[in-house]
Amino acid sequence: xxxxxxxxxxxxxxxxxxxxxxxxxxxxxxxxxxxxxxxxxxxxxxxxxxxxxxxxxxxxxxxxxxxxxxxxxxxxxxxxxxxxxxxxxxxxxxxxxxxxxxxxxxxxxxxxxxxxxxxxxxxxxxxxxxxxxxxxxxxxxxxxxxxxxxxxxxxxxxxxxxxxxxxxxxxxxxxxxxxxxxxxxxxxxxxxxxxxxxxxxxxxxxxxxxxxxxxxxxxxxxxxxxxxxxxxxxxxxxxxxxxxxxxxxxxxxxxxxxxxxxxxxx
Numbered sequence: 001x002x003x004x005x006x007x008x009x010x011x012x013x014x015x016x017x018x019x020x021x022x023x024x025x026x027x028x029x030x031x032x033x034x035x036x037x038x039x040x041x042x043x044x045x046x047x048x049x050x051x052x053x054x055x056x057x058x059x060x061x062x063x064x065x066x067x068x069x070x071x072x073x074x075x076x077x078x079x080x081x082x083x084x085x086x087x088x089x090x091x092x093x094x095x096x097x098x099x100x101x102x103x104x105x106x107x108x109x110x111x112x113x114x115x116x117x118x119x120x121x122x123x124x125x126x127x128x129x130x131x132x133x134x135x136x137x138x139x140x141x142x143x144x145x146x147x148x149x150x151x152x153x154x155x156x157x158x159x160x161x162x163x164x165x166x167x168x169x170x171x172x173x174x175x176x177x178x179x180x181x182x183x184x185x186x187x188x189x190x191x192x193x194x195x196x197x198x199x200x201x202x203x204x205x206x207x208x209x210x211x212x213x214x215x216x217x218x219x220x221x222x223x224x225x226x227x228x229x230x231x232x233x234x235x236x237x238x239x240x241x242x243x244x245x246x247x248x249x250x251x252x253x254x255x256x257x258x259x260x261x262x263x264x265x266x
Contacts, residue, residue, distance in 0.1 A: 002049040003118060004096040005042045006072070006088045008081035009035050009064075009104040011057040016250060020060050020104050024247075025257050026266040032067075034247055035060060037107030039069050044111040047118065049096070053104070054088035080221040082196065083207045089200065098122070099203055101196040105247040108259060109195060113237045120235040121197045127233035128202030129225050131166075132193040133158045134237055134244060138181030141189050144173050152249055156192040156220060158234055166232040169220050193237065194246055196222065202230055 009020040016022075020035040032040075035053060042051045053064045056076040064071050072091050078084040085101045098118050102109060113132050121130040136144070136157075147154025157174050159167045168174065169192055181187050198206075202225065212227035214220075225232050243259040245252065259265075 002096045003047060003098045003100065004089065004092070005045065005048050005051045005100040005102050005114070006085040007035070007038055007042060007051070007053045007102050007104050008078075008084040008088075009038075009053055009055045009057075009060050010081075010084075011055075011060055016248070019247065020055075021063055022247070022253060024107065024253065024260070027261045027264045028266050030266055033063060034107060035064060035104050036067050036069075038102060038104045038109075039064070039067070041107055041109050041111070042102050042114075045100075045114045046111065047115065048100075050092075052088060052092070054084050056084075079211070082198075082203070082221045082224075085196075085198070086203050086207050089203060094200060096200065099198045099200060101198070103194045103246075106194055107247070108242075108244050108256065108265075109193065110239070110242055110244070112240070113193060114195060114197075116237055117195060117197045117235050120233060121199070124233050126231055128199050128230040129222070130197045130233040130235050131158075131222060132195055132237045133160070133190040133234045134193055134239055136187045136189045136191050137183065138185040138187060139183035140191060141173070141181060141187045142183070144189070144191075148173060152251070154248065155246060156194070158190045158192040160190075160234040164234045164236070166222075166226060166234050168226075169218070169222055171218055171220070190234075190236070191244075193244065 013019045023031045052070045052072045054072045061071045072088040074087040144154045209228045215223040
């Protein structure tokens, strides 16, 4: 059952223009671009048949080709990474049973997050898409709350039913709680990890659906599946002591570099 990982990368980010090419220093001081580090994370995943970067920008294409990545050029009309993955999948001629969208701002994504995600989607034939969620400890939750107080989007949170079917995703911190948690305490809040695994039929249908009011308000692409009646499976993953963060804002560069240094990631 062939698996494709597509890494969508856009230069013209509203919050952080040129983000895929920002340099990140690892534990040994070696500097690599964000998109290269995301590509290396994808290459570490077991059971994957192909990894491509998909972009509409020649600057990103050129940078990717220097470190050996295969690039699929897509149109500038794609409004999000899911649409870009759908276009890349079609350009490659299809033939994959699972398409993984590893967003190009998540270089700290552990390989087992994606391996667990693919396995869970295969085991749930009624789900068109699956995405990981990570239970926040107090430190992560407090970081989210601090970002919101500073009017920054620090991450996305998710709530889901007992069968792990997603109920909602938001850039606000949900569910609401006034409880104060110690840094190492377990909390009721789940961080949505920005990775998706799609069945080809759901991915192919996605670009033809209209953007609904929830997707428009939140700016979250996965809400389009839910607004069109497709089941989104939330897969709880285990960080196994490893830190995780996405690069959403310029302020995140030093945070991610510190995490890489602490974890000994080159």
